[in-house]
Amino acid sequence: MSEEKLPVPMREEHIIKPSIERLTTIKPEPLFESIVGYSDVKRLFQLSLSSEKPVHILLVGPPASAKTLFMIECMRLERSYFTLGSHSTKSGMIDYLFDKRPRYLIVDEIEHMPMKDQTGLLSLMETGILAETKFQKTRNTHLKTWVFATSNATDRMLTPLLSRFVVLHFKQYSFGSFREVCAHILGREGVTPDVAAAIAEAVWTKLKSKDIRDCIKIGRLAKTKEDVEWIAQTLRAYKQ
Ligand SMILES: Nc1ncnc2c1ncn2[C@@H]1O[C@H](COP(=O)(O)OP(=O)(O)OP(=O)(O)O)[C@@H](O)[C@H]1O
Ligand SMILES: [Mg+2]
Numbered sequence: 685m686s687e688e689k690l691p692v693p694m695r696e697e698h699i700i701k702p703s704i705e706r707l708t709t710i711k712p713e714p715l716f717e718s719i720v721g722y723s724d725v726k727r728l729f730q731l732s733l734s735s736e737k738p739v740h741i742l743l744v745g746p747p748a749s750a751k752t753l754f755m756i757e758c759m760r761l762e763r764s765y766f767t768l769g770s771h772s773t774k775s776g777m778i779d780y781l782f783d784k785r786p787r788y789l790i791v792d793e794i795e796h797m798p799m800k801d802q803t804g805l806l807s808l809m810e811t812g813i814l815a816e817t818k819f820q821k822t823r824n825t826h827l828k829t830w831v832f833a834t835s836n837a838t839d840r841m842l843t844p845l846l847s848r849f850v851v852l853h854f855k856q857y858s859f860g861s862f863r864e865v866c867a868h869i870l871g872r873e874g875v876t877p878d879v880a881a882a883i884a885e886a887v888w889t890k891l892k893s894k895d896i897r898d899c900i901k902i903g904r905l906a907k908t909k910e911d912v913e914w915i916a917q918t919l920r921a922y923k924q
Contacts, residue, residue, distance in 0.1 A: 743854060744834070744835050750854070763785075765784065794835050795838070870899060870900070
C-alpha cells in the first residue's frame, strides 16, 4: 500500500509564531498522513477538496477500517464542524450551520442521525439551501458546504441522502494489509516490529479476528512474543 503526500491548508494553530529565540515554522503533517494505505481514497478526498463546487463523500465499511480516522483528519481543515450522527440534534447542528456557516460538515456514524436532520441535509447537499421551520417560523440561507460522513451500513439511511454522496465501500482488510496497518500503529505505540508481527498473526489466526483494535489491546499488554502467545491463548479460552 503506497503512501502519497497530500498538502494540508495551514491553520492558525499550526504556525509557531516567530519569537526572538525561535524563527522557525513547523509544517503540519500532510492531510491523512496518519492513515496507512488507502492512497486512492486520499486522492479522491483531495480532488473533492479542490473541487469548485461541493462533492460529498460517504465512507461505509466494517468496524476498525479507518472511517473515523478519515473524519478526524478532515477536522484539521479550516472551517470544519464535526458531529456524531446520534448527537446531531442535541448538539444543535442546524443552529450551528446557520450561525457558523462551516465549509466542511463532518458527520461520523450518519446512520444514527435522526430523520429530521437527514432531511435537513438533503437540500443543503443538493442546492446549498439550508432551511428550518421552528415555532411556525421559517428561516433559510445559502451555504457552500461539503459533507463528509461515515456509516457502518446504509440501510438506515434515506435513499435520496445516499444518492447525494460519492459512496465508498471499504472492504475487510486482507491479511497483508492487516499486518501492515498493525505494524504501523503498534510501531507508533513503541512496540517492536517482531512483537507487532506476532500480534497480527495471533489476532488473525488464533482469535480469528480481523479487528485492528484487538491488535492495539494486545500491543498495550504484551512486552514480548511470549506475552503475545499467552494473551492470545487466554483471550481465545474466554471467547464466546
Ligand atoms: N488504515 C489504517 N491506518 C491507521 N490506523 C488504522 C487503520 N485502520 C484502522 N486503524 C486504527 O484502528 C482503530 C479504529 O479505526 P477507526 O476508528 O477509524 O475505525 P472505524 O472504521 O471508524 O470503525 P467503527 O465502524 O467501529 O467506528 C483506530 O485506532 C485506527 O487508528
Ligand atoms: Mg468509527
